[in-house]
């Protein structure tokens with residue numbers, strides 16, 4: 001009887017010890033997580049990504065605590081409106097201006113940007129095309145004595161507190177979309193994947209990269225030839241932003257793309273429905289707001 005009681009108590013003690021070990025580990029883990037989150041919030045200052053409503057085109061402004069980067073510049077007609085909008089925001093200088101590829105709906109307004117602001121670095125794929133939007137850029141760069149820089153895959157850049165890495169760039173591919181610069185941007189614990197108009201071919205070549213991102217700028221305005229299921233699963237974003245014009249001629253975004261995003265429970269934001277989409281990061285989470293801007297040419 002006595003022996004059995006001892007045995008019984010031993011078992012109880014062992015169970016209690018195991019429970020203690022398990023929970024103390026959990027408590028420490030949670031504590032470390034909260035601590036890290038708190039430290040990041042203290043270090044992070046102000047970080048915003050604007051998906052500017054430029055109709056059937058792309059224009060993305062990154063404001064990393066007053067250091068600005070521009071990815072694409074809408075259509076030709078958007079140029080002056082963008083200059084006005086950036087003036088209103090108090091911008092005088094861009095650290096990086098990136099033209100993802102030489103289609104008008106991505107680089108149309110970039111000559112106006114180059115002519116009206118200080119541009120420290122201009123990045124674009126190496127392309128030979130005879131498109132007016134493109135030759136206008138070359139002229140503007142020459143006039144302001146700015147170098148035309150072509151980044152290489154895996155090149156890394158620092159904006160201010162954020163960094164981005166070139167995941168893809170095509171050089172002189174016949175399908176201009178296949179030249180699209182794809183880059184991933186990290187701001188503390190949050191990440192964004194910018195894809196230009198890259199088609200499934202490009203997505204396939206970068207599958208081995210660290211694609212996982214909180215936000216995906218859906219490629220090619222939601223075209224059916226991009227956002228392959230395989231790619232989307234690897235990016236595994238919480239949010240998707242589609243830059244697209246209301247009632248556009250192409251029927252973008254395509255239903256098949258929307259369905260893929262919905263199937264994976266990804267929160268969808270569209271410039272044709274919301275206007276300019278402003279995403280703020282505190283280093284841990286992303287927050288969305290909309291703005292009606294007079295930037296749609």
Ligand SMILES: [Zn+2]
Nearest residue numbers: 103105197220
């Ligand atoms: Zn496009």
